[in-house]
Amino acid sequence: MPDLTVRSVDSVILDVPLIRPHKFATTTATAQPILLVTVTTEDGVAGHGEGVVPGGPWWGGESVETMKAIVDRYLAPVIVGRRVNELPGIMADLERVVANARFAKAAVDVALHDAWARSLGVPVHDLLGGACRDSIEVTWALGSAPVGEVLDEVEGKLESGLHHSFKLKMGALPPDEDTRRVAEIARALDGRASVRVDVNARWDRFTALTHVPRLVEAGVDLVEQPTPGNQIEVLAELTRRTGATVMADESVCSPHDALEVVRQGAADVIALKTTKVGGLRQSREVAAIAKAQGVALHGATSLEGPVGTAASLHFVCSEPGVNHGSELFAPLLLAEELLTEPLRYADGRLHLPEGPGLGVELDPDAVKRFTRT
Ligand code: MUC
Ligand code: MG
Structure with missing residues (x-):
């Protein structure tokens, strides 16, 4: 032993x-x-x-x-x-x-x-009860950048075949200008890629009620956390009134937060980051609560490196409730991957590595x- x-x-x-x-x-x-x-x-x-x-x-x-x-x-x-x-x-x-x-x-x-x-x-997913899949779809995220810059990067990614959906960060510009910027990008990509946005809790209720419908009209598929994390009733109102698919991120940092979100019907999807909720055990509790109310889960990221990304990957591959893809893209944003063998991104998906533990080896x-x- x-x-x-x-x-x-x-x-x-x-x-x-x-x-x-x-x-x-x-x-x-x-x-x-x-x-x-x-x-x-x-x-x-x-x-x-x-x-x-x-x-x-x-x-x-x-x-x-x-x-x-x-x-x-x-x-x-x-x-x-x-x-x-x-x-x-x-x-x-x-x-x-x-x-x-x-x-x-x-x-x-x-x-x-x-x-x-x-x-x-044994692999970490064995400790989590076993694997239900061996890969997951990966969305690429782009920082808040001008239209031309974003479209150039997206076209390159579409050509590479690695990503078919894109998350655009919002909240750095005045809301009107920001919404016009994103609407132009969404229209340019109409029918070719899924466009989602993350406002990172920067808008107040009225700003969100004004601009979220404009994003929906422009073809944005999902709006992540437009309003402050602790204002769950505002998120619920936006989910009911705007017609947007709403994802909660800053609003869910614990199982109790998840319970509040599902109780109030505040979001269609929960962005589940193994980091923000305190690890793999807590992630399972959040997932159980979301599933009990039929709320979808997205395998989200805090821009983890290869070790953190591998941990999230083991989690999402062991949890059938993660049914809304992932954004486990961050190792591709790092100038160096830090591993002896890189994580395998192929066919728009991140694939579960083999081997004991997380299945990744750091390059000392x-x-x-x-x-x-
Ligand atoms: C966040 O709030 O979702 C994930 C992707 C990205 O660009 O930022 C993170 C954080
Ligand atoms: Mg977010």
């Missing part, structure tokens, strides 16, 4: 450049910071997890720097000396020491799953090159 006792929990910050700037509503990322957490057992088996937020603390208040402090100082002492197969108990104990901090806890949850699965010689030289000093 392998010794499953955790010998150490370590973390380093990586800064991985992007292939092009990614413009969000309030910030532009040129590199993605990743907190790489490593859980090592007494047998020397190492499992990895990533603490990642989309481009910085603007999204949910956490950053790689806050996550590093939380993991090193408060979470690691609770974990060292315990066995990786005590995961449910460990995660419950972490709640007693640190409130919220879900992105940081997700990094630890994934590293524990990876170390446990590697110790047993690449990790060293991007480690923040």
Whole structure:
């Protein structure tokens, strides 16, 4: 029997450049910071997890720097000396020491799953109950950029055959101008690609009631989180009144949030990020709640690197409730993939890797090159 006792929990910050700037509503990322957490057992088996937020603390208040402090100082002492197969108990104990901090806890949850699965010689999806699919469709996301720039990038992607749907970030421009920009793009792609938008909670109720119908009329297929995350009744009103397919993102950061969204009929789809909800175990709870009310699930991303993306991929491939595709594209946005064998994107889909744990192997030289000093 392998010794499953955790010998150490370590973390380093990586800064991985992007292939092009990614413009969000309030910030532009040129590199993605990743907190790489490593859980090592007494047998020397190492499992990895990533603490990642989309481009910085603007999204949910956490950053790689806050996550590093939380993991090193408060979470690691609770974990060292315990066995990786005590995961449910460990995660419950972490709640007693640190409130919220879900992105940081997700990094630890994934590293524990990876170390446990590697110790047993099985893939992580086996620990989640087994796989129901071996790949998932991947939407490509574009930052808030001018029409010509967006269309050039989309045409290139359509030609490559890798992506057939596109998520456009909104919220950086005044709403009128932003809506005109997106409407022009949606009309240019009519019948050739699915266009979705993410407003990242930047509009108030009246702005959303004014502009969401215009987006729908222009052919936008899905509108993600137009209004503030905690205003669930406003999201519900938009879902009822605008005719848009509405996806909740910032509104669902926990199973309880998911319960509120489904109770109020606030969204057609929930963007499920394994990061923002605190890991793979919490993701299963969110999925169970969505399924119980017939709400669709999308395999969403916080722009995880290859380890975090592989973790989300194992999750979506083990959860039949994820029935609205994914946006697990971020490794393709990184200038380097950090792995000895890249993740396999083909036929518009990301394919589940084989092998124990997450099924990906980090390239130690690449990790060293991007480690923040
Ligand atoms: C978000 O809010 O959905 C996902 C893709 C992207 O461009 O930003 C992220 C964050
Ligand atoms: Mg979003």
